[in-house]
Every structure is written in structure tokens, then in C-alpha cells.
Amino acid sequence: MALGKTKEAVDAAAGAIVSWGKRLEQRKAAVENLTRVLREAKDLPAYVASFEEALAKDKQENPTVRKALGRAFLERGDLAEAARHLEAAAESGPLDPETFRLLVEAYEKGGSKERAAERLLALARRSGRDRSLFKELGDRYEALNRAADAERAGTTLVELSANESEGHELLARVRVDQRRFDEAAGEWRQVIRIRSREPGGYLMLGDTLIRAGKAAEVREVLEKILRQDWPPQFGDTHKEARKLLDTIKG
Numbered sequence: 001m002a003l004g005k006t007k008e009a010v011d012a013a014a015g016a017i018v019s020w021g022k023r024l025e026q027r028k029a030a031v032e033n034l035t036r037v038l039r040e041a042k043d044l045p046a047y048v049a050s051f052e053e054a055l056a057k058d059k060q061e062n063p064t065v066r067k068a069l070g071r072a073f074l075e076r077g078d079l080a081e082a083a084r085h086l087e088a089a090a091e092s093g094p095l096d097p098e099t100f101r102l103l104v105e106a107y108e109k110g111g112s113k114e115r116a117a118e119r120l121l122a123l124a125r126r127s128g129r130d131r132s133l134f135k136e137l138g139d140r141y142e143a144l145n146r147a148a149d150a151e152r153a154g155t156t157l158v159e160l161s162a163n164e165s166e167g168h169e170l171l172a173r174v175r176v177d178q179r180r181f182d183e184a185a186g187e188w189r190q191v192i193r194i195r196s197r198e199p200g201g202y203l204m205l206g207d208t209l210i211r212a213g214k215a216a217e218v219r220e221v222l223e224k225i226l227r228q229d230w231p232p233q234f235g236d237t238h239k240e241a242r243k244l245l246d247t248i249k250g
Contacts, residue, residue, distance in 0.1 A: 117140045117144060163194065
């Protein structure tokens, strides 16, 4: 494909993305087509040079094409070039979680786990209330032996919404994984405070207290479960509680 043809094909594919606007399925297909055009281009380095020259001349960026270039280079295995274009897309366009995810992938495959964590942190901060990102970030920091950063990511789960149960539940699971059972139990109690009519928090508190070796507290929690009637959509809650009681009797 001659350079002129590559540019024409890219311009047509990028124009199709714009024309589909918010019609998501058609727009997604157009994005895939743009990536395909770039991935299959025989003269991709020459196209990139021409593309960047035009950007410099016009003093503007093109995050759509940058992202597609990043994907194309990522698929080709040119990780440094993929990261360069994805960084430009992430910094110049509106928040696009997929771009950040591609960046994380490029850095990880390129052996830069620290940089991957930095870009995930940037996504988490810009995404606001997506607790799962801070959970993932904490796991990454643990793997990097960055204990203070992992701790900060964990506490952020709760700080995002102290009066909602999801953050407490995620942090409780983190603390269990860390074998910090007393702190995990405290987070499960917060889940129970917020969702007192659901048995899940009670059962998880019971399981955590068993791990902590606190049989007396376990009995108190499980007997409370057995004294109550629970809606059938939660399954056989009493059976689950009795199974946990059998564990401590054993």
C-alpha cells in the first residue's frame, strides 16, 4: 500500500468513526476497521512520520488515530512505539479507560510493571468512584513490594464512599488475603451495619472470625443468623451458618 493510499484509507476510516457518533455498535466497527488499516499498512513508520508532521504543523492532536496506532503497534509487538502513541491518546483526549488499559498492557509486556501501575493509578484517579480499580492497584503494589502504596490503595476503597457497603466489602477481602483478620472483621461489621437485612456480611464475618481463631465471637454471630428468617433469594442461609458452626465444633 503506497503512503498516499495509507493516508487516504486512514482518513476514510477515521471519518467513519466521527460520522457514527454515539451509535456504539457502528462506531466500534469503524474503530476496528481503522486499527486494521494501520495494522496491515506496509509503510506504517512512513505514515507515522507524515501523520506527526501534520499534527505539528496544525498544532493539534488526534487521540482517535493515536489510540488506533497504539493498538496496531501493540499487536505488532512494538511495545515502545505502542506506549508512545497510547500516552499521546491518553493525555490529549477525553477519559477513555480502554486507552489506559492498553497502556498498562504495553508497559507490562515491555517489562515496566512500575509504569503500568502508574498508568492504572492515573485511570483510577480520573475514574473517580470505580473501587475495583483501587483494588487492582493495591494488588499490583503488593506484587511490587510497595506496601505503603498498597495500603493507601486499600484505604481509598472505603474513603470513596464510607457509607456504602461495596468499599468495605472489597477492603475486607483485601485484609483477609493479607491475613489481617481483625481488620477484615471490622470491615465486615461495617458491611453488616449498612446491609443488615442481608446475610452475606454475617456469614463472611463468621468465616473471618474462624480464621482469626475467635470461636466465641463466631458462635455469637452464627447464632444471630440462625435466630432470624432470611429471604429465600439468599439461599439456605441457616444451612451455611450451621456448616460454619460445625467447623468450630470440629
